[in-house]
Amino acid sequence: MSQTQVRSGRSARDSSLAYADNVRPAARYPEVAEVIDRYRGHEGCLIQILHAAQGIYGCLPLDLQMFIAESLDLPLSEVAGVVSFYSFFSVNPRGQHTIRVCLGTACYVRGGKKIVDHLRESLGIDVGETTEDGKFTFEIARCIGACGLAPAVMIDDTVYKQVSAAKIDAILAKY
Numbered sequence: 001m002s003q004t005q006v007r008s009g010r011s012a013r014d015s016s017l018a019y020a021d022n023v024r025p026a027a028r029y030p031e032v033a034e035v036i037d038r039y040r041g042h043e044g045c046l047i048q049i050l051h052a053a054q055g056i057y058g059c060l061p062l063d064l065q066m067f068i069a070e071s072l073d074l075p076l077s078e079v080a081g082v083v084s085f086y087s088f089f090s091v092n093p094r095g096q097h098t099i100r101v102c103l104g105t106a107c108y109v110r111g112g113k114k115i116v117d118h119l120r121e122s123l124g125i126d127v128g129e130t131t132e133d134g135k136f137t138f139e140i141a142r143c144i145g146a147c148g149l150a151p152a153v154m155i156d157d158t159v160y161k162q163v164s165a166a167k168i169d170a171i172l173a174k175y
């Protein structure tokens with residue numbers, strides 16, 4: 001076999017492996033494969049699996065959704081539909097901390113919108129995005145149960161009440 005044939009043989013095999021790995025990403029998601037084996041056949045297992053997968057990888061990119069759909073023998077549209085329906089699932093990598101500005105009625109009328117506008121500018125991102133340094137994901141909430149002391153902002157599990165645009169900078173500096 002000539003040198004050229006060897007080279008072209010290798011390259012064809014390498015590209016077919018790369019393609020196969022793209023289509024069947026099981027090798028990249030061994031922990032999720034284990035979770036799927038554990039929950040397969042249980043009622044409501046799709047949500048449990050998605051939840052565990054997001055816990056492991058931080059988000060649910062399309063590639064991972066494809067793997068889950070294929071492993072459970074479900075159409076991708078069903079998996080993608082569940083991911084987009086529940087706000088706690090995310091297809092994009094999340095930041096280290098999640099900021100949720102409440103825009104429920106009480107918070108909206110008491111300045112929630114100003115906090116959103118201020119954060120857009122100071123973080124340099126829009127709602128639903130993550131800062132470039134991966135520190136903050138910026139989201140909107142609809143009432144977080146602190147209406148009496150609106151406007152409220154939640155960072156991870158901590159609720160901050162009577163927040164203003166000026167106060168939010170000092171709060172974020174602690175993170």
Ligand code: FES
Pocket residue numbers: 102103104105106107108142143144145146147150151152
């Ligand atoms: S409306 Fe914001 S906490 Fe209820």
